[in-house]
Structure formats: C-alpha cells, structure tokens
Amino acid sequence: MRIPCPYCGERDGAEFTYCGDASPVRPAADAGEAAFVDYVYMRSNPAGEISEHWYHGQGCRNWLIVKRNTRTHVISAAMLAKGSAP
Amino acid sequence: MAEIIIPRGAFELHLRDLPPVSGANTLKVDERLESAMATVMSRGDNAALAARIHDAFGIVLPSGPQRVSNGVEAFIGVGPGVWLAVFEKAGPQRASKLAASLAGLASVADQTSAYAVLRITGEAAREVLSRGAFIDFDPSVFGPGSAAVTTISHIGVSIWRIDDAPTFEVALFRSYADSFWHWLTTTCTALGVGLVRHGGSARI
Numbered sequence: 001m002r003i004p005c006p007y008c009g010e011r012d013g014a015e016f017t018y019c020g021d022a023s024p025v026r027p028a029a030d031a032g033e034a035a036f037v038d039y040v041y042m043r044s045n046p047a048g049e050i051s052e053h054w055y056h057g058q059g060c061r062n063w064l065i066v067k068r069n070t071r072t073h074v075i076s077a078a079m080l081a082k083g084s085a086p
Numbered sequence: 087m088a089e090i091i092i093p094r095g096a097f098e099l100h101l102r103d104l105p106p107v108s109g110a111n112t113l114k115v116d117e118r119l120e121s122a123m124a125t126v127m128s129r130g131d132n133a134a135l136a137a138r139i140h141d142a143f144g145i146v147l148p149s150g151p152q153r154v155s156n157g158v159e160a161f162i163g164v165g166p167g168v169w170l171a172v173f174e175k176a177g178p179q180r181a182s183k184l185a186a187s188l189a190g191l192a193s194v195a196d197q198t199s200a201y202a203v204l205r206i207t208g209e210a211a212r213e214v215l216s217r218g219a220f221i222d223f224d225p226s227v228f229g230p231g232s233a234a235v236t237t238i239s240h241i242g243v244s245i246w247r248i249d250d251a252p253t254f255e256v257a258l259f260r261s262y263a264d265s266f267w268h269w270l271t272t273t274c275t276a277l278g279v280g281l282v283r284h285g286g287s288a289r290i
C-alpha cells in the first residue's frame with residue numbers, strides 16, 4: 001500500500017502507523033457518560049469511503065487524515081491532520 | 087594493556103579499511119565530521135521565520151522536502167515547519183547562536199554528533215540507495231537539492247542530493263552507523279559495486 005503524504009510524496013505503507021477512524025469528534029467535557037462511550041467505542045464501519053488517521057512516523061512525523069475506500073483500498077485524498085480536524 | 091581507540095567518526099572503523107583509490111564501478115564514501123547540525127522548528131509564523139533566515143544567510147527557506155544551500159550553510163526541509171540546519175564548520179556554540187538569531191520564531195535543538203552523515207558519490211549511488219529506500223531517485227524527481235526522510239533497512243534516514251556526480255548525503259542517528267554500514271556493504275556486494283574512501287576535500 002502506498003500513501004500520498006502531502007509533504008513527503010507517495011510513500012510505502014510501512015512508514016506509517018494506523019490509528020483508526022478520524023471522524024469521531026470529542027464531546028464536550030460535560031456531555032455525559034453515554035456520549036463518551038459513543039465517542040470511544042462506537043464505530044460505523046462503512047463499506048466505502050472512510051476518513052482515517054495515519055501517522056507518518058518514518059517520514060515527516062505528522063498525523064494525516066487519509067480518505068480510503070474500504071471496498072477497494074483506493075485512497076482518494078490525504079491531508080495533514082493539523083488544521084484539518086473536524 | 088591494549089590501546090583503546092575511540093574514533094570521532096561513527097563510520098571511522100569501517101572507512102579506514104577501504105582502499106583509497108577508485109576503480110571501475112566504485113562508490114566514493116566518507117563521513118562528514120566537520121559540520122554542525124541543528125533542528126529548527128517553526129513556532130507558527132513560517133513567513134517571518136523565512137524572512138529572518140533570508141536576512142541572516144541569504145537562503146530561501148524551502149517549504150517542502152528540499153535542501154537550499156549558500157555554500158556554507160544549508161537548510162533541509164524534513165517536515166512541515168521543520169528543517170535541519172547544516173553548517174559546514176561546527177565551531178563553538180553554533181546551534182545556540184542560531185537559536186539566538188531565530189529567537190521567538192523557531193525552537194532550535196543542537197544535533198551535532200547525534201547524527202552521523204555519510205557522503206556517497208558515484209554513478210552507482212542511485213541504484214544502491216534505491217535498493218534500500220522505497221522512494222524514486224530518478225533525476226527527474228530527485229535532482230540536486232531534493233531531500234527525503236524515510237527508512238533504509240528499518241533505519242530512519244534523511245537523504246539529500248548535493249550535485250550531478252551524483253553526490254548524496256545520508257544522515258542517521260550515529261548509533262545505527264554499524265547497521266547502516268552492514269546494509270551498504272551487503273547491497274554493494276550484491277550489485278558488484280566497490281567502495282572507496284572519498285578522500286578529497288568536502289564540497290557543499
């Protein structure tokens with residue numbers, strides 16, 4: 001698998017560490033237990049395009065948000081997570 | 087009692103065994119011992135930092151993975167808002183002087199002696215490096231001034247190309263020098279490429 005890092009260019013997947021779904025948004029501190037259980041544990045596991053966090057630890061040492069299709073593994077976009085967070 | 091020799095260069099014990107003359111299909115290698123190095127991390131205002139560096143060194147700070155040199159100092163992009171500054175001559179307090187000149191705009195950390203830098207020159211350099219790093223070294227995309235942070239044989243490396251010889255420099259944490267040397271010699275043997283010591287004076 002090759003990931004197009006916006007800084008480094010296209011790189012081998014071994015340079016990256018996967019860190020799961022990038023779409024959950026941390027609830028407000030007083031949102032309550034149910035909201036946090038949802039945030040921490042519940043994932044939609046879509047068959048199709050998903051936004052994921054990947055860390056380019058063996059390259060520019062930045063977190064990326066990568067849009068990947070779970071059916072085809074086609075990566076349609078990758079951006080620095082810094083400044084791109086929802 | 088046996089004499090204990092602690093060489094300054096991380097590669098010295100390997101380099102001193104190399105033959106001094108080059109023949110056909112050889113790579114010239116040597117370690118950069120005289121230079122100083124520091125990481126420069128922007129505190130956010132990249133434009134102001136670039137202006138300060140341009141005033142001080144006449145260098146246009148690269149926004150991507152490139153190396154820009156004025157012949158004495160060089161700045162190498164290694165990540166968004168992060169550069170390696172390389173000074174040809176170490177000199178006392180080189181990094182702290184840089185930190186003072188960039189005060190308020192960047193955090194500077196001295197890396198001199200943390201990294202070992204190996205200079206590799208010769209026709210076969212691209213092919214040898216291509217066996218280790220999964221990046222494209224074709225001159226059309228990795229010409230002089232190009233830089234990359236990646237891995238070779240699981241060892242984190244920063245690689246930049248200096249000139250058309252082609253000459254490359256590979257910077258790695260110095261404690262990995264023996265492992266890197268093992269990869270380099272094994273790869274050169276497999277490709278039928280010989281290694282000789284660079285010898286000549288360092289150019290930038």
Ligand SMILES: [Zn+2]
Nearest residue numbers: 005008059060
């Ligand atoms: Zn990267």
